[in-house]
Amino acid sequence: MAKAFRASAGILLAPAVTLIGVFVVVPMLLTIWLSFQDWSTQTPFSDASFTGLGNFREIFGPTSVGRDFKTALLNTAIYTALSVVLILPLSVVFGLMVYQREVAGGTALRTVLFSTYMVPMIAVALVWSKLYAPSEGPLNQLLGLIGIGPQPWLSSPRSALVSIVFLNVWQQVGYFTVLAIAGLTQIPGSLYEAATLDGANGREQFRFISLPLLRRTLLFSAVIAIINAVQVFEPVALITQGGPVGSTNVLTYHIRRVGIERAQGGLGSAMAVMLMLSLIVSVSALFAFVNRKDSE
Amino acid sequence: MSLAWISKLALAAGLVALPATGWAQSVNISYLTHWSPDTVALLETAAKDFSKEHPDVAISVRAVPFGDLLTTLRSQGGSSDGPTIGGIYDLWLPELARDKLVAPAPDAVAAEVKSAWPAGVVSAASVGGTLYGIPNEIDVYALNYNKELFKEAGIAAPPKTWAEFKDAAAKLTNKDKGQQGFGMINSWAAGVVHPFASLLVSNGGNLVKDGKPALDSPQAGETFALYEDLIKSGASNPAMATADANTTGPFLDNFVSGKTGMIIMANWWESALKTGMGDKFANVATAPIPVGPSGDKPHSISYSWMTVVNAKAGEAEQKAAWEFLAWLNSPKSGKSGASAMSDILMSMGILPSRSSDIEAHKDKLSSEFLSGYVSVLADARPFPVVPGGQEFSESLQQTLEALQYGQVSAKDAQANAQADATSILERAAK
Structure with a gap:
């Protein structure tokens, strides 16, 4: 009986497992294999020659290859950290605002917030590149009205990456607000009623009821926000081309430049493997942190 | 003649003409460039002029931003379905030729280019003495x-x-x-x-x-x-x-x-x-x-730019592409002894590199800005x-x-x- 069950389960799972294997596992394994090869993306795999850890030594080495990779890795880490740090609290704040039934126009606000997520990135990039324009840009004109001088935004290596983060936060926060609202709806109303009877004010209810019970939702949001941020590509490709001085050169854009434009497939694969490892470590660390808090 | 008969005759005529129509557009080639929509429109007009004389060749033009041009050539040029013709910057040529993404020019085209363009420009379109592209702008x-x-x-x-x-x-x-x-x-x-x-x-x-x-x-x-x-x-x-x-x-x-x-x-x-x-x-x-x-x-x-042909394209496509490029860059295709390519380039203020084109556009090249x-x-x-x-x-x-x-x-x-x-x-x- 159990044998027949296992056989039929295997048959039912086979199509999905095969598809995942072909389209997910094989490309990942191929990338890992290529990261140890000297290979041009314009030549067949059979032309690849084994170089051991040569590609990894080069991307962490002192030459321009290593310097550019380390800068791109750091830029990606900063972009991801800033995005998550800004998006998660804002999504909770907006979620609370929209979730409060007594707030007038809650549905309209929810629609407006989510609509930014539906705008294609090409449109967002075009609009924001004009908003950030140094002289005639609306943002600097608005700042001028309140006596603040023009800001360089995308024109300075000190502010360009942060400017791209703002763009990302603007576009993504609506989606994460919807996730926060979904989390808030899971919290039983009786908990708030009991807390009110016990004399807890709004701030205390948020701190001791909403926030702890939103933990799982926030963990999910954080993981998705990290993955989205690590994969950032379009705004960099469309607006800054990684500049100025490589300050917005993130890993996905850099891998595309090395792996496709320069056809250095081995180096590009080594960089992709490092990106994958960084992502795995970051997400695992996040899960470990939350699980430890849960067990405490 | 009844309506039924007219319909039958029309259908029969259509069936007879169908294969001819199919043969008339039997070779499809594509041209990848980074030019703006206005300039692409000029190139499309030139392509239509060529197709009038060569009804068996259909040419489509595709434009990408300059920043994506090399990547597009690299990612799609390795396939027979990739762009048949690409406009490239001379700096990219040695590696594209090394990776066999671009085809050497046929002997007739190479001979024409060597006689009609300045030697320095021909050299920038060549690798190891082999010509790979028809130079157009400098x-x-x-x-x-x-x-x-x-x-x-x-x-x-x-x-x-x-x-x-x-x-x-x-x-x-x-x-x-x-x-x-x-x-x-x-x-x-x-x-x-x-x-x-x-x-x-x-x-x-x-x-x-x-x-x-x-x-x-x-x-x-x-x-x-x-x-x-x-x-x-x-x-x-x-x-x-x-x-x-x-x-x-x-x-x-x-x-x-x-x-x-x-x-x-x-x-x-x-x-x-x-x-x-x-x-x-x-x-x-x-x-x-x-x-x-x-x-x-x-x-x-x-620096110079040139048009190259995808080495992975089919034989018929490569042949049609070289014919089109030879025509586009020849004095026959443009106005007053200029090539159609040079007319397109001059619309952007770009200097053509063919010697006869420089002569043909002498007046415009003497403007205060370009001179x-x-x-x-x-x-x-x-x-x-x-x-x-x-x-x-x-x-x-x-x-x-x-x-x-x-x-x-x-x-x-x-x-x-x-x-x-x-x-x-x-x-x-x-």
Whole structure:
């Protein structure tokens, strides 16, 4: 009986497992294999020659290859950290605002917030590149009205990456607000009623009821926000081309430049493997942190 | 005749004509370019003219931003379904030829090109003596300046030496008006490197000499120091220098709106200036690159573009592509003895490279703006076309941008640029 069950389960799972294997596992394994090869993306795999850890030594080495990779890795880490740090609290704040039934126009606000997520990135990039324009840009004109001088935004290596983060936060926060609202709806109303009877004010209810019970939702949001941020590509490709001085050169854009434009497939694969490892470590660390808090 | 009979006859005629129609469009070729929609429309018109004489060939044109052109060629050029024809920058040719993405020109085309184009341009379209593309445009750098701003600053003539150049840049700088004397460019490799290289060759130096980087020369040191001086004195503001993926952006906006007094740019931006400035375009003048303390006379950097054919395309597609390109670049296809390609290029202010096209467009090339470029062409030095050239260019771009933003000194920038270039060119040569 159990044998027949296992056989039929295997048959039912086979199509999905095969598809995942072909389209997910094989490309990942191929990338890992290529990261140890000297290979041009314009030549067949059979032309690849084994170089051991040569590609990894080069991307962490002192030459321009290593310097550019380390800068791109750091830029990606900063972009991801800033995005998550800004998006998660804002999504909770907006979620609370929209979730409060007594707030007038809650549905309209929810629609407006989510609509930014539906705008294609090409449109967002075009609009924001004009908003950030140094002289005639609306943002600097608005700042001028309140006596603040023009800001360089995308024109300075000190502010360009942060400017791209703002763009990302603007576009993504609506989606994460919807996730926060979904989390808030899971919290039983009786908990708030009991807390009110016990004399807890709004701030205390948020701190001791909403926030702890939103933990799982926030963990999910954080993981998705990290993955989205690590994969950032379009705004960099469309607006800054990684500049100025490589300050917005993130890993996905850099891998595309090395792996496709320069056809250095081995180096590009080594960089992709490092990106994958960084992502795995970051997400695992996040899960470990939350699980430890849960067990405490 | 009844309606039923007419219908049957029409159907029969249609069935007979159908195979002929199918054969009439039996070869489909595509042309990948980075040109703007207006220019693409001109190319499409030329393609239709060709198809009238060659009804068996259908040509479609596809445009991508300049920043995506090489990537598109690399990612799609390895397939028979990729673009059949691509417009490429000469710096990319050695690696595209090495990776067998571009096809050698047929003997007849090669013979025609060798006889009708200047030898230097033919050489830039060749690798190891084999011609891979039909050259079309040649671009050269010169100093553009705003005559109105010069007049306001009391400067009578464009600077001829670096001393005069620095003096003019200082006089043209007015921080209260948000005005800079000399406009640098950043976030675009050629836009950063070519103006620097033009100043370097006008100071007697070279980027690459005998296949090896020459950025450790005293002439290069003086050029890095010039950049440092311009930045430190405030005569050049890097925040006004940004370019976007379409090679436009703040650096162009600032020159167009009269906030940049001088800039070193190539002739092809004439159309962008005309669009942005309207009647004020008359304020723009062109002058040779100022000569540095170690230079003998004005020199600048030139580079060329060419059209290549996808080596992985089918035999019929390759044949049709070469026929189309030979026609497009021949005196038969354009107006008054010019090629259709040169007419398209001249609409953007780009200099054609075929000798007969230069003659055919003599009048337009003598305009105030373009004549300044034509006059410096004879003493221009081709940008070094070497394996690893694009990576070398991007690496030097990073170093120059770091210098622009004060992250490194001129001395360190020179040392970094030479070390990076040595490592990149050595690796690419392996």
